[in-house]
Amino acid sequence: MTNENAPPDADRVFKALADPTRRTLLDLLVERNGQTLGQLCANLAMARQSVTQHLGILEDAGLISTRRRGREKLHFINPVPLHEVYVRWVRKFERQRLDLLHDLKQDLEGDGP
Known part of the structure; x- marks a missing residue:
């Protein structure tokens, strides 16, 4: 596949x-x-x-x-092929984790939606 x-x-x-x-x-x-x-x-x-x-x-x-x-x-x-690997497979997971940490911070500080 x-x-x-x-x-x-x-x-x-x-x-x-x-x-x-x-x-x-x-x-x-x-x-x-x-x-x-x-x-x-x-x-x-x-x-x-x-x-x-x-x-x-x-x-x-x-x-x-x-x-x-x-x-x-x-x-x-x-470094270009390594950057392509980073963009395709690593960066998107970092973004999700950072979004989760941001949401947790807002929830803990009481600034949630």
């Missing part, structure tokens, strides 16, 4: 975010954007080939982009 309102790449984004190593890679890029494969590998206890595969999944999901600088390939975080 597919959701017609879901962004087309939402499945890829959720698959990419499901793995703790990929979340760690995103955290590393948040700390310092534009890192090389070698710089990212220095923070992980795994082979370069494994890190490359994880980066490929993140890139396929649109969560990172790359740019060549000479022989180096720099990796940059792309």
